[in-house]
Amino acid sequence: MRIAYVINTFEGGGAALPIPAIAGVFRRCGHDVHVAALSRRNGRAMPHLRRAGLDPVVLGADAAPIPRQLAGLDAWVRHVRPTHIWTSLTRATLLGQVVGAWRRIPVVSWQHNAFLRPANLALLRLMRERSRIWVGDSAYVTALTRGRLALPESRVMCWPIFRARTDMAPAPAWRPGEDVRIGSLGRLHASKGYDVLCRALVQLRAAPGLPPYRVTIGGEGAEHDRLRAFCQRHGLDNVHFAGYVEDTAAFLRQCHLYVQPSLYEGFCIAAHEAMNMGLPVIGSDVGEMGRSIVDGVTGWNLPPRQPGALARRLEAALRQPGLLAAMGQAARERVMHDFSTRAFSRAGCAILHRMAG
Template identity: 30%
Template sequence: MKIIHVINSLATGGAETLVVDLATSMRSLGHDVKIVAIGRTRGVPLDVARARELRVNLLGRSTRDLGALLALRKSLRGADIVHVHLFPSLYLVPLVARGAVLHYTEHSTWNRRRDKRIFRVPDRFAYRKYSRIIAISEGVRKPLQKYLAKLGVHSSVAVVANGIGDAFFSSKLRRHRDVKPPLKLIAVGTLDNRKNFGDAIRAVAQCPLVQLTIVGVGPERDLLQNLIATLHVSDRIRLHGPSDDVAALMDQHHALLSTSRFEGFSLVAAEAMALGLPVIGPDVDGFNESVIDQTTGLLFDQSRGVPDIVETILELQANVGAFAEMSENALEHALKFQIQRAAESYLAIYADSLQD
């Protein structure tokens, strides 16, 4: 099959990383695969794609530029399958794609469009153009299916769990972990409101003998740096910036900490577990499908805020025996999230849609 993945950009992010890994796996399975990135923003996923010599077409256009539609239409010619990720690519591709079968993957449990009536007409138009709609978790599927019903779109939504790259399973860093003071936590993601790193900093500030490294870039960097200074914890909490080798950084820590307000799945959690790191994170739909509470990590009650995060961190720190067991369980559990499994599931969906 000739498959084209379309995404807003190849900036650093979970969906962008997934697209690069899917393209890599699908190519290895014998398919003709290309990635089309509409916007100008670039990040680690683009660097990885180029290192793997994937076919990438960077349109370098604003998603609000009408010229992007012409460039996008040209880039999609000859495809059997066009697989779209994220908004506004959701809207743009149906306007210009001709001849290909369209697929769309929903990556989030919620978006602002669903709360605004003005988006219902364009959402209805766009979703109806897709032969198959896929969610990355059951937590993503349920609210999406409910929203589609409200729109009068009667498509069923399949679930294909996210996959992580083969490097995490072949890595020498994949090993059993033990914990000893100080407990070293790592957090990874875009420094924005959704990732809620402020609560991570406030929580770790209240936990003696706990350190935190935050990996990523984003609009809240200065705000978070000021918070670290205000709480006088620069000796224990640092902003690392971006990294093209997150696995190596994870290897220097005991566990992953996530404080996301919502999460469709959590590639970072799956990556951490593949290396044997237990995960502390929110008990929210999507995230709690990737991390099993009391088995591969500990989940906190997001509604209780920072105090429950503190309590959960201290629980992990105090129970050495449980930590070792979680590390072993994490190594095993992560095998469910190998990228080839995800790629094969998508390929089966593509093949089925071509029979319609």
């Protein structure tokens, strides 16, 4: 097969970063893959793709109207001459479905998001027959997709988008006398709940007798200035905004505890990367994260949008920092079992087999 893989943008993080691993499965199964994005945005994922031997193609300008994006995608598909179109994220899926219908090319479509805008959900429901196979990027999103698009089980498959690495040593354990280093990775977007974390940290200051700790948030986005101003206004001088993090493994290796206060998630790759690094995770009980975190064993599940609950959990963790490493080891073992390289390849190959049938 010759697969034309199209995504919304080549922004860093999110659905673009797993593309090399996904394309690797395509290639190992004997198939050709070409990768394009409707627009570039910050393009931070492109070097990552090139290092994997891919040639990422940007189809249009960031502000291009939808008809122009559709024309650009159609021209690229005619140039690549694929046997299949594989789409990622809503806009690329809707446009890919149109081009697939025009060119009589079967379409396979990822579903990544737990939350869809009502208009996007209505369009996906309207176009659901235009994709031959729908692929959920987690068990959670797969079940959600079957329900919200009213699809039979035969049309929906699951391919967890995360592949645990066995070649990384776990993060060093906290030692007495050290600051407890708390980290988080994600876009600085309202959906990630960093305002909830900052409000929790304000409440946490009232807790007496805690060891020194600091919080580093890696990521960029529209909420940066507002979050930073909040921290300055409330004197949260132990909170640092690190900007975009290219080397997430190096970032996580400096942490003792990971926090993901998201309002909603699909898979949440960053939280699983933290578990892979041997960090316990305090995370919202949403998406696949709510399934992977075993409360009190690999981390702690909390309801989203509740800074008081998050502050209390952070306080409890900070009062016993010597227990964090053992819990992190349990988290590491869980993701290495559930999201092994073998399981990742097996799930991808099953979809490719269905596509070829």
